[in-house]
Amino acid sequence: MIYVTRDLLTVLRERAASEDPDEVNLRLSATPAGEFETDLGLDPETPVVTHFTLPSVGGSVSSVFGVDLGTPAGEGGARFVSHPDGFLGVSRTDDLAGVVFVAVPPYDEDSVAAFDRSGDGVELAVVDAVPPTESVPE
Template sequence: MIYVTRDLLTVLRERAASEDPDEVNIRLSATPAGEFEADLGLDPETPVVTHFTLPSVGSSVSSVFGVDLGAPAGEGSARFLSHPDGFLGVSRTDDLAAVVIVAVPPYDDDAVAAFDRAGDGVELAVVDAAPPSESVPE
């Protein structure tokens, strides 16, 4: 089972709808359930997908050197993809990750599914909780 916060999933679906007919491909990151202020009823080590990294972050270095510096080390084990053609699955041309969340038109709650790297369906559970507050060290 894959857990994702409702707010993140809403933002991702809205982004997919606004970019249609172009595809969206976004790296996602998770936060352990134990780091949330609210008790999610999950094992504290269970990852909950909470954040995304904009596709343009680190792209100049990647373009020149082929090294992806857009995500912190150890982050980005999930990916969000939109398929404007309506294919609710993982294709051979998709960028893969351990977990892939795919959305198709009309980009509503019923038009989203999760898959593992092999393209097998995985249950997607939406969590109604905000991730822990973060701040940038001064």
């Protein structure tokens, strides 16, 4: 089972709809359940997908040095892709990750599914919680 916050899933679906007929491909990252201010009823180490990284983050460094600095170390174990053609599954052209979220038109709650890297379905659990506030050290 993979856990994702409702707010993130809403933003991802809205982005897919706004980019249609183009595909969306975003790197996702998770926050351990124990770091949420509210008790989610999950083991504290359980990852909950909470954030996405814009494709352009770290792009200029990557294009010069070939190193992906856009993803924080240890993050990016999941991806979100949209398939405007309506295929609700992992395709050969998708960037793979440990878990791949796929959305198809009409991009509503019933139009999203999760898969492992081999394309097998993974149960998706939507969590109604806000991730902890993050800040950059001064």
